Amino acid sequence: xxxxxxxxxxxxxxxxxxxxxxxxxxxxxxxxxxxxxxxxxxxxxxxxxxxxxxxxxxxxxxxxxxxxxxxxxx
Amino acid sequence: xxxxxxxxxxxxxxxxxxxxxxxxxxxxxxxxxxxxxxxxxxxxxxxxxxxxxxxxxxxxxxxxxxxxxxxxxxxxxxxxxxxxxxxxxxxxxxxxxxxxxxxxxxxxxxxxxxxxxxxxxxxxxxxxxxxxxxxxxxxxxxxxxxxxxxxxxxxxxxxxxxxxxxxxxxxxxxxxxxxxxxxxxxxxxxxxxxxxxxxxxxxxxxxxxxxxxxxxxxxxxxxxxxxxxxxxxxxxxxxxxxxxxxxxxxxxxxxxxxxxxxxxxxxxxxxxxxxxxxxxxxxxxxxxxxxxxxxxxxxxxxxxxxxxxxxxxxxxxxxxxxxxxxxxxxxxxxxxxxxxxxxxxxxxxxxxxxxxxxxxxxxxxxxxxxxxxxxxxxxxxxxxxxxxxxxxxxxxxxxxxxxxxxxx
Numbered sequence: 001x002x003x004x005x006x007x008x009x010x011x012x013x014x015x016x017x018x019x020x021x022x023x024x025x026x027x028x029x030x031x032x033x034x035x036x037x038x039x040x041x042x043x044x045x046x047x048x049x050x051x052x053x054x055x056x057x058x059x060x061x062x063x064x065x066x067x068x069x070x071x072x073x074x
Numbered sequence: 075x076x077x078x079x080x081x082x083x084x085x086x087x088x089x090x091x092x093x094x095x096x097x098x099x100x101x102x103x104x105x106x107x108x109x110x111x112x113x114x115x116x117x118x119x120x121x122x123x124x125x126x127x128x129x130x131x132x133x134x135x136x137x138x139x140x141x142x143x144x145x146x147x148x149x150x151x152x153x154x155x156x157x158x159x160x161x162x163x164x165x166x167x168x169x170x171x172x173x174x175x176x177x178x179x180x181x182x183x184x185x186x187x188x189x190x191x192x193x194x195x196x197x198x199x200x201x202x203x204x205x206x207x208x209x210x211x212x213x214x215x216x217x218x219x220x221x222x223x224x225x226x227x228x229x230x231x232x233x234x235x236x237x238x239x240x241x242x243x244x245x246x247x248x249x250x251x252x253x254x255x256x257x258x259x260x261x262x263x264x265x266x267x268x269x270x271x272x273x274x275x276x277x278x279x280x281x282x283x284x285x286x287x288x289x290x291x292x293x294x295x296x297x298x299x300x301x302x303x304x305x306x307x308x309x310x311x312x313x314x315x316x317x318x319x320x321x322x323x324x325x326x327x328x329x330x331x332x333x334x335x336x337x338x339x340x341x342x343x344x345x346x347x348x349x350x351x352x353x354x355x356x357x358x359x360x361x362x363x364x365x366x367x368x369x370x371x372x373x374x375x376x377x378x379x380x381x382x383x384x385x386x387x388x389x390x391x392x393x394x395x396x397x398x399x400x401x402x403x404x405x406x407x408x409x410x411x412x413x414x415x416x417x418x419x420x421x422x423x424x425x426x427x428x429x430x431x432x433x434x435x436x437x438x439x440x441x442x443x444x445x446x447x448x449x450x451x452x453x454x455x456x457x458x459x460x461x462x463x464x465x466x467x468x469x470x471x472x473x474x475x476x477x478x479x480x481x482x
Binding site for chain 2: 019020021022023025026029033034036037038039060061063064065
């Protein structure tokens with residue numbers, strides 16, 4: 001578990017909004033997967049810094065804006 | 075401003091790859107511009123941000139049965155049939171997308187990779203055996219696409235020729251006797267799908283139709299005609315577009331040799347190159363239609379309830395506020411997602427399969443025939459600019475040390 005005080009990013013997915021397009025798992029397979037029904041599965045809510053760009057890309061690729069990447073306060 | 079609205083679609087291109095000048099002119103006016111469609115006035119959505127906002131707005135309906143729905147051809151408007159998911163909204167649409175989502179999941183599609191690779195390799199073997207020149211669309215674009223679809227649906231290999239022939243006939247409105255041929259092929263494919271469902275009920279396999287039969291048809295979640303219509307629509311939407319992208323994408327690379335060299339020699343560029351070709355070519359050129367069910371405002375413009383919109387991926391994909399140097403093909407470009415598969419809940423359900431097919435098709439082609447070149451001068455490659463799907467279906471290519479024009 002990473003210490004709570006560490007600055008970072010928080011990845012959130014809106015499961016109800018997810019339209020099962022698979023766009024996130026396609027562009028950021030390290031962060032997202034899909035269930036058998038196509039629904040998004042978030043692999044980690046606290047992506048390491050080297051995956052922030054991939055997380056941003058996935059959020060942009062989501063056709064229904066169901067992914068949010070929040071910057072946590074330092 | 076003239077009183078008369080500009081008529082749409084505008085199809086006259088000077089350079090085959092660039093949007094018509096008249097269309098770019100509309101883009102410079104506003105993100106939403108009033109145009110005249112054959113069915114009446116509608117808003118042309120010319121900007122990237124507006125396109126994304128409106129395509130992901132639940133107040134924009136896909137229901138073609140609604141009074142005043144904008145269309146590119148005058149046609150008799152009928153209520154949308156059950157199973158015609160592309161023309162449904164909200165929960166009704168989501169039901170079918172849920173049914174299909176697992177079939178097009180990234181994992182499921184990735185599992186098809188070896189078979190698509192094998193199909194590409196076999197087709198390339200055949201091309202090499204027959205020798206150059208050849209029309210790449212017939213020898214490669216069409217069969218790669220139709221074999222992938224056969225694999226997805228669980229159509230046995232021995233039937234793939236029947237399938238390919240009828241699929242092709244659906245999309246050849248220019249040949250003599252086309253309407254009769256199209257009707258006959260539609261009937262042949264529907265009949266085939268019907269038989270296929272019966273077969274998969276008795277003898278299921280590891281394929282989409284078998285799973286849909288077991289999970290949806292047998293428990294009574296869908297009726298047989300719905301399942302048949304949904305499957306048919308997947309064929310109709312997926313085949314020609316993918317085949318065309320393979321051929322027209324290859325044409326674009328051959329006409330931008332430094333780009334082709336980069337993709338061929340640096341396979342890690344493939345994924346981005348496919349995205350860039352999808353953006354640059356925007357083959358589904360005229361657009362995506364919706365009708366507003368309530369007033370919807372974008373910026374300081376309002377689409378009133380009952381008004382239609384047509385989103386132009388061709389213009390959105392060339393929006394200079396989003397893409398630097400938008401009219402340049404640059405396979406190294408890293409950019410925001412293009413609009414060629416749409417946006418919002420109706421995003422092309424087959425985008426995962428299309429993307430992997432295109433990656434494999436270009437990779438195999440360029441690896442096998444590294445000196446692939448045009449067999450005619452570039453100016454002689456015919457482009458279809460007035461069809462729903464832009465591109466070329468006639469791409470004479472050669473390889474093996476021959477130079478362009480030598481075998482024309």
